[in-house]
Amino acid sequence: MTDQNDNWEPKIIAFLCNWCSYAGADLAGVSRFQYPPNIRIVRVPCSGRVSENMIMSTLKSGADGILVSGCHPGDCHYISGNYFARRRFALLSNLLDFVGIEPGRVNFSWVSASEGEQFASVVQSVTEKVRALGPASRLVKKLDAAQAA
Amino acid sequence: MKVLKITPAELDALMQQWQKQYVVFVPASGKSAAVSPDCAPGWKRMEAGSAPLFLPVGPTPASVKAFYFPQPETLLTYTLDNNHPDKALMRESLKPEAMQVVVGVRPCDAGSVALNNLPYSEDPHFQANRRRTALVGFTCDTMLSTCFCRQMGGSPMAQEGLDLALSRTEDSFLVTVVNEKGASLLAGLDLTVAGEAELSALAVRRQEMAASDSAQLATLKAAELGRLYDAPQWQALGDSCINCGACTFICPTCYCFDIQDEVVWGQGRRIRYWDSCMFPLYSLHTSGHNPRGKKVQRTRNRFLHKLKYFPDRFGPFSCVGCGRCVQDCPVNIDIREVMNDLTNDLTNLTALE
Amino acid sequence: MTTVNEKIGEEIRVQARKMLAEGAVVAVIGYGVGSLPMTARPMVARRPEDCDKLIWSSFCVLNLANYLPEVLKSVEPPHGPRDPKPPEDSLPRVAVLATGCWSRNIVVQIQEHQVARTRVVVMGVGSRGMVSRRKVESLFPGKEILRVEEGDHDLVIHGADFTETINRWSVVRDNCQTCTHPDPVLVDVRIGDPVSERKNPKPFKQVEEIERLSVDDRWAWFTTEFSTCIRCYACRNACPLCYCPTCFVDDDKPQWVGKSLDTVDTGLFHLLRAYHCAGRCTDCGTCETVCPMGINMRMLTKKLNKDVLNLYGLEAGMQPDAPLPLTTYTLDDPQKFIVTEAPSAKEGE
Ligand code: SF4
Ligand code: SF4
Ligand code: SF4
Numbered sequence A: 001m002t003d004q005n006d007n008w009e010p011k012i013i014a015f016l017c018n019w020c021s022y023a024g025a026d027l028a029g030v031s032r033f034q035y036p037p038n039i040r041i042v043r044v045p046c047s048g049r050v051s052e053n054m055i056m057s058t059l060k061s062g063a064d065g066i067l068v069s070g071c072h073p074g075d076c077h078y079i080s081g082n083y084f085a086r087r088r089f090a091l092l093s094n095l096l097d098f099v100g101i102e103p104g105r106v107n108f109s110w111v112s113a114s115e116g117e118q119f120a121s122v123v124q125s126v127t128e129k130v131r132a133l134g135p136a137s138r139l140v141k142k143l144d145a146a147q148a149a
Numbered sequence B: 001m002k003v004l005k006i007t008p009a010e011l012d013a014l015m016q017q018w019q020k021q022y023v024v025f026v027p028a029s030g031k032s033a034a035v036s037p038d039c040a041p042g043w044k045r046m047e048a049g050s051a052p053l054f055l056p057v058g059p060t061p062a063s064v065k066a067f068y069f070p071q072p073e074t075l076l077t078y079t080l081d082n083n084h085p086d087k088a089l090m091r092e093s094l095k096p097e098a099m100q101v102v103v104g105v106r107p108c109d110a111g112s113v114a115l116n117n118l119p120y121s122e123d124p125h126f127q128a129n130r131r132r133t134a135l136v137g138f139t140c141d142t143m144l145s146t147c148f149c150r151q152m153g154g155s156p157m158a159q160e161g162l163d164l165a166l167s168r169t170e171d172s173f174l175v176t177v178v179n180e181k182g183a184s185l186l187a188g189l190d191l192t193v194a195g196e197a198e199l200s201a202l203a204v205r206r207q208e209m210a211a212s213d214s215a216q217l218a219t220l221k222a223a224e225l226g227r228l229y230d231a232p233q234w235q236a237l238g239d240s241c242i243n244c245g246a247c248t249f250i251c252p253t254c255y256c257f258d259i260q261d262e263v264v265w266g267q268g269r270r271i272r273y274w275d276s277c278m279f280p281l282y283s284l285h286t287s288g289h290n291p292r293g294k295k296v297q298r299t300r301n302r303f304l305h306k307l308k309y310f311p312d313r314f315g316p317f318s319c320v321g322c323g324r325c326v327q328d329c330p331v332n333i334d335i336r337e338v339m340n341d342l343t344n345d346l347t348n349l350t351a352l353e
Numbered sequence C: 001m002t003t004v005n006e007k008i009g010e011e012i013r014v015q016a017r018k019m020l021a022e023g024a025v026v027a028v029i030g031y032g033v034g035s036l037p038m039t040a041r042p043m044v045a046r047r048p049e050d051c052d053k054l055i056w057s058s059f060c061v062l063n064l065a066n067y068l069p070e071v072l073k074s075v076e077p078p079h080g081p082r083d084p085k086p087p088e089d090s091l092p093r094v095a096v097l098a099t100g101c102w103s104r105n106i107v108v109q110i111q112e113h114q115v116a117r118t119r120v121v122v123m124g125v126g127s128r129g130m131v132s133r134r135k136v137e138s139l140f141p142g143k144e145i146l147r148v149e150e151g152d153h154d155l156v157i158h159g160a161d162f163t164e165t166i167n168r169w170s171v172v173r174d175n176c177q178t179c180t181h182p183d184p185v186l187v188d189v190r191i192g193d194p195v196s197e198r199k200n201p202k203p204f205k206q207v208e209e210i211e212r213l214s215v216d217d218r219w220a221w222f223t224t225e226f227s228t229c230i231r232c233y234a235c236r237n238a239c240p241l242c243y244c245p246t247c248f249v250d251d252d253k254p255q256w257v258g259k260s261l262d263t264v265d266t267g268l269f270h271l272l273r274a275y276h277c278a279g280r281c282t283d284c285g286t287c288e289t290v291c292p293m294g295i296n297m298r299m300l301t302k303k304l305n306k307d308v309l310n311l312y313g314l315e316a317g318m319q320p321d322a323p324l325p326l327t328t329y330t331l332d333d334p335q336k337f338i339v340t341e342a343p344s345a346k347e348g349e
Helices: A021-030 A052-060 A081-098 A116-133 B008-021 B107-117 B124-132 B180-185 B196-208 B215-222 B233-240 B246-250 B295-314 B324-328 B335-352 C004-022 C048-053 C064-074 C100-111 C133-139 C205-211 C215-225 C234-238 C263-276 C286-290 C298-312
Strands: A012-017 A039-044 A065-070 A106-110 B002-006 B023-027 B043-045 B073-079 B100-105 B133-138 B164-168 B173-177 B257-264 B267-274 C027-033 C040-045 C094-098 C120-125 C145-150 C154-159 C163-167 C189-191
Touching: A012 A021, A012 A052, A012 A116, A021 A039, A021 A065, A021 A116, A039 A116, A052 A065, A052 A081, A052 C263, A065 A081, A065 A116, A081 A106, A081 C205, A081 C215, A081 C263, A081 C298, A106 A116, B002 B008, B002 B196, B008 B023, B008 B100, B107 B124, B107 B133, B124 B133, B133 B180, B173 B196, B215 B335, B233 B295, B233 B335, B233 C040, B246 B324, B295 B335, B324 B335, C004 C027, C004 C048, C004 C094, C004 C120, C004 C189, C027 C048, C027 C064, C040 C048, C040 C064, C064 C094, C064 C100, C094 C100, C100 C120, C133 C145, C133 C154, C205 C215, C205 C298, C215 C263, C234 C286, C263 C298, C286 C298
Parallel strands: A012 A039, A012 A065, A065 A106, B023 B100, B100 B133, B133 B164, C027 C094, C094 C120, C120 C189
Antiparallel strands: B002 B173, B023 B043, B073 B267, B164 B173, B257 B267, C027 C040, C145 C154, C154 C163
């Protein structure tokens, strides 16, 4: 559980597209670019695969931050997946902001397979933002003591 | 039954007293800030020094169902922690012991508890909630045009199902102590006993407002409602109905549920939560077959359940005539009209024979 | 004196009867009288004589497009799931009443292939704004309204011990007051006269008020607003956009949304429901009107409508030949929300 204490480290779930951002993360690793160890990667075929349901239930499950990253516009392996994703994410991030989810909890980026350094710096900046926000509580499902074993 | 007198000021003081001893709920006006796990929408937990009771004319915004049959109710809890010796062992969820007192209950709602108790007579959760809940009710001075408790065998002056029943007099209330639980709520209180005149006035009002001797109910009950299974009016109802759960969820006497497990970080619970026979999922089989796959079948089921299946099995109709569904149905389906139509049809059928 | 709505009602009866009698359609989706003051009951007329029951009033608050796909299906000759579907033009047709927003919803249904254009006869009615029963009731706290007479500009409210005249426009629903397209956009049979645009509708006023709050206040607004939801799904079922055979809330593997009434579960339900309406919602207000708990979930869809208009210049149902906003893209869609923190960052936008 993510409790507020001195040792708290943000847990960030990263949905990375197989063709660009995942490869970018890989490159960051082999090139030994340092980035914070706070992200847990979920490899997806395309940023267009990441649905609002997945993002919201990740929040519900208690992720302190979310990063969705795909190929740069124009570079999608499936030609247009990230263009559709871009529209969806634009609306979703505005809606989340509208209901008071702190800006910085849910993040989107484009990172290509050759941008290992870019990947490291995106993770760096997202981690910093989430750390500043503290542990997530909004839209995080908790079973209180009476309900849990 | 003992009948006492209490002034509004004394009642306020008494409620403040209860608030210290018990968990007290009162009808909420407007939105309650947040729903705590043990509170129901439409009700709010009374706080120290809070404003006097707000009691709308007619039924309270939400029925008392949620205190007996919470939405949702935790049945079992478990852990999926690999290091825990009791991993995956289901434990019965413990009910809070503290007595909860619901103040502001109307006679129709009080009657609904007894009805729901029929199918739930052996349900440990419902029974535990019944033991720990006390109902402090107010008989109705005015009926709304949508109230039809009298046609359903109830009465705006009824006390059945309540623990304390308050009836307004000119400047104070007469408190009927219906049972032991009610008496315990007044323990240590020194209230005057109602006088002869007041008692007889109360008796007169109760007499005037007694359940109407409804020929309609007799017809519905005596005849075979099943013969109207294919009556044309179901089609018209099904045409209007949008199959939402508004009627079932606001209804004090609808009691169906579904069950699901929820696991959060390795801690799990099994909950039951309200379900509605209006939803297609309600009757969907694993095979994919749905015996009530059509909207009209589902609409019909709700009414036939209340007017035929339930009475066939348990005796009384499963409706107390609170009129909530009449008021809040998004498409204005009116159970009073449904009953009228069915009664007329039955009468015509019998006349034809 | 007959009111505008009474005249419209008469025209509806005449036209509906004619179409049914001639066999041009096999069903007409309209409104009948309600059993309570300030209600009207959606109904389907299938025989010419049913048409006598059709009415029109300021209380026709539920979007009739909601019924269209289902009624169309119900009048098809029975065929098994694997049988070839008979050609559209051989199938019976259905007429439906439609105001501005309802007609836009029908356009969306056509775009989404839920409804075949050739099978629908749209009876277009300009909407003068529907009255919110809740607004009227809130003017008479603690009193029961027993009868309401409708004039063109006034409502006469009768209770057991009072009679009062109120201005009709003052109790028209918020979404109707701020409506930008009151006249139907798709008309086969015109009923009544076209209505003029609202003066200065300020469509996004309420949304902007919420946007101006701080992030914490917005969260407080959100959690309070939805705290009383009982998950009856009236808002979902009344909406003409919701026709999925299995709704995401009913999925249990995976369980996207919990079933309890806790803030997280109801919050997620409402966010996702609204989001699924993005680019499709016409702000007809039905969801808000039908909620038995009086929750203003329409603010969420309204916010999405605003963004879709600002970002992509689209309004649901107004561009029948264009793809829906989330089923298309342009190469230079705005992407301010993208994190670009790197030294090597490419050109942002
Ligand atoms: S069916 Fe309607 S009138 Fe009867 S108890 Fe339920 S909500 Fe009340
Ligand atoms: S979301 Fe609400 S306002 Fe929008 S189309 Fe559906 S019912 Fe109408
Ligand atoms: S209609 Fe109202 S109470 Fe019912 S699910 Fe929608 S918001 Fe909740």
